[in-house]
Amino acid sequence: MTPRLGDARSGKLADNITGFGRTLRRAGVPLDASRMALALQAAQWVDLGRRDDLCAALETVLVSREADRAVFRELFDAYFRDPDMARQLLAQMLPTAQGRAEPSRRRPRVNEALSPPKAAAQAGAPKAPDDKIELDAAMTASEAERLRQADFNGLSASEYQLVERLARRIALPVPVFESRRTRAGSGGARIHWPGVMQQAARTGGELLRLPRLRRREQPLPLLVLVDVSGSMERYARLLLAFLHAATASLPRRDVFAFGTGLTDLTPAFRLADTDAMLAQASARISDFAGGTRLGDSLAQLRLRHARRLLGRRTLVLLISDGLDTGEPAALGRELAWLRRHSARLLWLNPLLRFEGYAPLARGAIELHAQAHGMLAVHNLSRLEDLAGSIAAVLRR
Numbered sequence: 501m502t503p504r505l506g507d508a509r510s511g512k513l514a515d516n517i518t519g520f521g522r523t524l525r526r527a528g529v530p531l532d533a534s535r536m537a538l539a540l541q542a543a544q545w546v547d548l549g550r551r552d553d554l555c556a557a558l559e560t561v562l563v564s565r566e567a568d569r570a571v572f573r574e575l576f577d578a579y580f581r582d583p584d585m586a587r588q589l590l591a592q593m594l595p596t597a598q599g600r601a602e603p604s605r606r607r608p609r610v611n612e613a614l615s616p617p618k619a620a621a622q623a624g625a626p627k628a629p630d631d632k633i634e635l636d637a638a639m640t641a642s643e644a645e646r647l648r649q650a651d652f653n654g655l656s657a658s659e660y661q662l663v664e665r666l667a668r669r670i671a672l673p674v675p676v677f678e679s680r681r682t683r684a685g686s687g688g689a690r691i692h693w694p695g696v697m698q699q700a701a702r703t704g705g706e707l708l709r710l711p712r713l714r715r716r717e718q719p720l721p722l723l724v725l726v727d728v729s730g731s732m733e734r735y736a737r738l739l740l741a742f743l744h745a746a747t748a749s750l751p752r753r754d755v756f757a758f759g760t761g762l763t764d765l766t767p768a769f770r771l772a773d774t775d776a777m778l779a780q781a782s783a784r785i786s787d788f789a790g791g792t793r794l795g796d797s798l799a800q801l802r803l804r805h806a807r808r809l810l811g812r813r814t815l816v817l818l819i820s821d822g823l824d825t826g827e828p829a830a831l832g833r834e835l836a837w838l839r840r841h842s843a844r845l846l847w848l849n850p851l852l853r854f855e856g857y858a859p860l861a862r863g864a865i866e867l868h869a870q871a872h873g874m875l876a877v878h879n880l881s882r883l884e885d886l887a888g889s890i891a892a893v894l895r896r
Contacts, residue, residue: 513548514540520579521562527575528657529568535561551580566730566789648880651853653734664738666880668774672746673887674722674815675894678715688714720815720843721752723808725801726765727820728757728785729792735850735877739819740765740781742883744774754808758797759787764805794863795826798834809841815890819848819877824863831863835870844872844894848886852876872896 521536542557555576563572647655647663655663684692695711724743728736736757747753755765768780782788801808808814816838824831839845847867851857853876859868868874873893876882 513543517543517558520575523575523579524562524572526657527571528660529562529571530564531562565733567733651878652738652850660734660738663880664741667738667742667883668745670742670746670880670883671887674719674747674750675891676717676719679718681716682713683716684711685714686712688712719750721810721813722747722750722754723814723816723842724753724755725816725818726755726757727792728759728788729823730789731821731823732850733789737778739877741774741778744769744777752810756801757781757785758794759790760793761787762797762800792820792824793826794820794824795831795834798838799830802834802837812841812843814842816842816845817848818845818867818871820867821849821851822859822861822864822867824861826863828862828866832866832870835866839870845870846890846893847871847874848877849874850876850878853878
């Protein structure tokens with residue numbers, strides 16, 4: 501007969517699972533009370549003598565994102581290795597808890613979750629909210645430089661939150677073009693005849709200068725396509741936050757997320773608050789952390805949203821690692837159509853963080869053949885240089 505969980509007032513397993521849930525939250529795994537209640541119920545239906553069964557049951561109800569599975573398994577192995585280890589980790593929130601130094605080959609999120617809290621937190625000092633953390637007050641110059649160069653996928657949970665806040669402060673000046681509309685100015689090829697008449701009326705018919713018309717300058721319309729598949733999950737959220745803040749002043753921006761299908765995020769990007777935008781985007785995206793079928797998504801863009809591309813003046817930013825699971829021939833056709841109907845098609849690829857990277861996957865080969873340029877977006881330093889890189893590609 502399968503062992504039961506027992507009374508939570510006297511049993512230890514319920515406390516262990518609750519403490520394990522707190523450790524998962526410290527590692528950045530999203531959990532709430534309802535999931536913890538499901539975890540306690542799931543533990544009642546498995547053989548507690550079989551460690552693998554308990555791990556599978558808890559993973560089923562506590563993990564909702566593919567990127568968190570490896571973190572969950574490492575934490576489970578460390579947390580339930582033996583009773584003494586479990587009790588030590590459960591006591592890590594107490595002032596007298598002493599963490600045991602272990603050789604660490606774990607992920608940064610796992611190490612942070614298993615490490616003892618800082619002395620200030622142990623002494624009961626109030627913790628500043630994440631949105632109040634300032635770079636110069638939170639770390640030294642060397643630490644700040646390390647975060648500027650750190651890959652988004654290798655950040656711990658607290659580092660990721662801080663870097664996301666810092667990314668919202670980075671500007672992205674979009675190149676401008678001369679529109680058909682004109683305005684009065686000191687220079688220009690055409691004379692501004694209404695201005696000539698007004699000046700002549702003020703000076704008694706004497707013309708001291710000839711007002712002229714010059715074309716208005718407008719930012720290029722922007723179309724952003726963001727890959728939200730499992731391999732891009734850590735990059736997608738941070739880049740969405742960056743683009744929302746950096747392009748807020750643009751008169752025209754359209755944003756789509758793609759995985760196995762296409763999701764229009766333009767209504768979410770109209771919200772002024774970046775956190776509200778991220779919440780609404782998460783609610784809209786139904787295939788988050790799934791697969792990637794870029795060809796099918798671009799076909800939906802061509803059939804349903806072709807008018808978003810304005811007169812071959814639109815700057816298209818396609819953010820993806822190129823790991824596509826669709827047919828390469830169909831992807832090539834859709835990319836060729838997108839290239840013909842845009843001013844520039846730029847591929848923003850996080851895999852450029854690897855030295856000597858070459859696009860060898862089938863989808864990456866098609867992207868590399870059709871894109872006007874390939875730019876890196878894997879850390880804060882690259883985001884800061886993004887505007888200059890885009891301008892250089894446009895000049896070419």
